[in-house]
Amino acid sequence: MFAYCADPQSLEGLAWLSCYLTTGKHLLFYQSFAFIVALLLVTAPLALGVGFMGALATRSQFAPLRWIGTVYTSIVRGVPDIAFFLFMPLAIDQGLEWMRHKMRCPDWDEPIRQGSDFVVCASAKLPLSSSPQWVHEYYGVVLGMSAFAFVFGAFAAYVLAGAMNAVPRAQMETAEAYGMTRRQATWRILVPQMWVYALPGLSNLWMILIKATPLLFILGIEDVVYWARELGGRKTSAFDFPHPDWRLWYFLALLVFYLALTKVSEIGFSRLARRMSRGQATAAGVKEARA
Amino acid sequence: MTCLETIQAYALRSIGIGERLLPRSDFTLCQQFTLIGSGVIWNIYFALFALILGFALSVSVGLARNANSALIRKPADWFVFVFRGSPLFIQFFLFYEAFTLLPKQGIELNLGFVEITAGTRWLTRAWAGALIVLFLNTSAYAGEIFYGALRSIPKGDLEAADAYGFSGWKKFRKITFPTMLRLGWPAYTNESIFLFHATTLVYFSSFPAWQQKGDALYYASYFADKTFNPFIPYPILAGYFILLTLAIIWVYGLIYRHLNRHLPQASRPRLRARPQLVR
Numbered sequence: 001m002f003a004y005c006a007d008p009q010s011l012e013g014l015a016w017l018s019c020y021l022t023t024g025k026h027l028l029f030y031q032s033f034a035f036i037v038a039l040l041l042v043t044a045p046l047a048l049g050v051g052f053m054g055a056l057a058t059r060s061q062f063a064p065l066r067w068i069g070t071v072y073t074s075i076v077r078g079v080p081d082i083a084f085f086l087f088m089p090l091a092i093d094q095g096l097e098w099m100r101h102k103m104r105c106p107d108w109d110e111p112i113r114q115g116s117d118f119v120v121c122a123s124a125k126l127p128l129s130s131s132p133q134w135v136h137e138y139y140g141v142v143l144g145m146s147a148f149a150f151v152f153g154a155f156a157a158y159v160l161a162g163a164m165n166a167v168p169r170a171q172m173e174t175a176e177a178y179g180m181t182r183r184q185a186t187w188r189i190l191v192p193q194m195w196v197y198a199l200p201g202l203s204n205l206w207m208i209l210i211k212a213t214p215l216l217f218i219l220g221i222e223d224v225v226y227w228a229r230e231l232g233g234r235k236t237s238a239f240d241f242p243h244p245d246w247r248l249w250y251f252l253a254l255l256v257f258y259l260a261l262t263k264v265s266e267i268g269f270s271r272l273a274r275r276m277s278r279g280q281a282t283a284a285g286v287k288e289a290r291a
Numbered sequence: 292m293t294c295l296e297t298i299q300a301y302a303l304r305s306i307g308i309g310e311r312l313l314p315r316s317d318f319t320l321c322q323q324f325t326l327i328g329s330g331v332i333w334n335i336y337f338a339l340f341a342l343i344l345g346f347a348l349s350v351s352v353g354l355a356r357n358a359n360s361a362l363i364r365k366p367a368d369w370f371v372f373v374f375r376g377s378p379l380f381i382q383f384f385l386f387y388e389a390f391t392l393l394p395k396q397g398i399e400l401n402l403g404f405v406e407i408t409a410g411t412r413w414l415t416r417a418w419a420g421a422l423i424v425l426f427l428n429t430s431a432y433a434g435e436i437f438y439g440a441l442r443s444i445p446k447g448d449l450e451a452a453d454a455y456g457f458s459g460w461k462k463f464r465k466i467t468f469p470t471m472l473r474l475g476w477p478a479y480t481n482e483s484i485f486l487f488h489a490t491t492l493v494y495f496s497s498f499p500a501w502q503q504k505g506d507a508l509y510y511a512s513y514f515a516d517k518t519f520n521p522f523i524p525y526p527i528l529a530g531y532f533i534l535l536t537l538a539i540i541w542v543y544g545l546i547y548r549h550l551n552r553h554l555p556q557a558s559r560p561r562l563r564a565r566p567q568l569v570r
Contacts, residue, residue, distance in 0.1 A: 080488035211378040
């Protein structure tokens with residue numbers, strides 16, 4: 001990166017360190033931190049959306065939909081999330097390939113599962129072997145994200161369903177007295193008021209989501225954990241920047257990164273909670289109004 | 292191989308008893324049930340010992356966070372902040388690297404009259420190293436729960452204790468501690484379930500599964516990799532975990548009933564079978 005880095009052997013002290021920390025691989029390592037933040041920003045709304053639909057499903061008047069909502073939230077909470085992170089990407093991948101196989105190659109007569117192989121016709125493969133390189137790279141990331149959205153959607157559904165039940169019953173009764181239909185009452189009265197009750201649970205969920213991001217490593221994605229192991233490992237003198245096993249320091253850096261991320265989130269959420277309790281019929285809202 | 296023979300060969304495979312080689316082809320349902328079930332032994336081991344050891348530390352942490360002296364309070368605050376603020380997965384990696392950096396031949400301890408060599412190899416093994424991480428992790432989470440419970444003990448209870456002449460250890464033993472336990476118990480149940488689920492992470496962080504002795508998820512992913520069919524091993528794993536989660540809720544419910552035995556029948560709070568999400 002710097003001009004004086006051309007010959008690493010001659011460097012010492014701070015100059016060595018500045019060159020070492022700006023090698024190409026280190027820049028990729030720093031990018032993976034940004035990747036984590038980007039992933040959080042994409043996954044959180046996705047999970048919230050899934051959770052919102054799940055919560056509405058558990059309140060539905062149509063019984064099968066209610067059952068689906070209930071089963072979905074209770075199964076995800078009864079099983080370790082890591083199992084879902086391993087299961088979902090593979091399951092989604094095979095499910096999509098199976099559906100495309102059924103649609104595109106109806107006259108295929110061999111069985112799809114042959115021993116320990118999963119064989120679909122070439123045009124049903126995901127991603128297609130003809131698709132560009134970046135599709136192959138991001139396909140795994142998208143699968144991982146959908147696993148996150150599935151698991152955290154169930155958690156969010158649970159939180160939001162609780163928040164919907166926490167909205168004072170009198171509010172809904174008033175809406176009915178004004179002649180609103182169930183749908184109108186839900187969208188105009190219930191949904192705007194539920195957020196303040198959901199916030200503690202959702203902030204908790206955000207923290208859990210942050211702390212689940214390193215699990216991407218298990219899915220074989222080149223994330224912060226991958227780079228920490230890769231860069232920290234012992235480098236012999238065959239490398240430009242030889243050093244002993246520094247993995248401990250790299251993981252310490254990851255620890256500090258996550259501590260900072262959770263701390264910043266905590267401060268942000270306490271501000272948001274203050275802002276959102278304004279004008280609400282809760283103890284915090286009353287206190288805010290007096291101040 | 293009949294199913295009975297399979298069970299004999301693999302039921303205790305995860306702790307090194309029975310057949311040495313794992314099945315390599317022609318996987319049967321029986322094999323998957325047996326091996327994944329055998330792996331559950333490790334999950335129970337980690338959860339049980341981390342919770343038992345962690346209980347003492349978490350109560351101490353809860354009390355320390357409530358202490359007046361900053362010298363006691365600050366370390367507890369930092370302990371909770373570090374272990375609750377960072378992912379367990381990273382903690383596993385960090386501790387594993389720290390343990391491998393310890394000298395291989397052991398640490399010489401000079402006690403003046405005798406020299407002891409403390410071995411350090413066992414710390415890099417999952418049974419000890421991962422247990423230490425889980426123990427510290429759950430202590431921090433449960434410590435926060437007990438701290439919250441301690442802060443919400445009704446003032447009247449403590450004043451009544453003073454009025455009856457309770458003080459010091461006796462007040463703590465008879466009033467503060469039981470009330471704290473009672474108030475924190477539902478959240479502690481939830482934390483125990485989370486910890487039990489977190490034990491599946493052990494063999495996916497750095498800790499190696501020596502001689503393929505792993506936990507339930509280790510075997511489930513082994514089968515999923517070999518058969519390329521996730522739809523059989525993972526639901527089996529899910530079944531085991533749902534059963535054990537229900538067992539945890541049942542046991543903690545019994546303890547909760549015992550904690551509330553002094554209350555009249557009608558007003559006894561019931562442990563909700565649907566734990567909230569607090570971790």
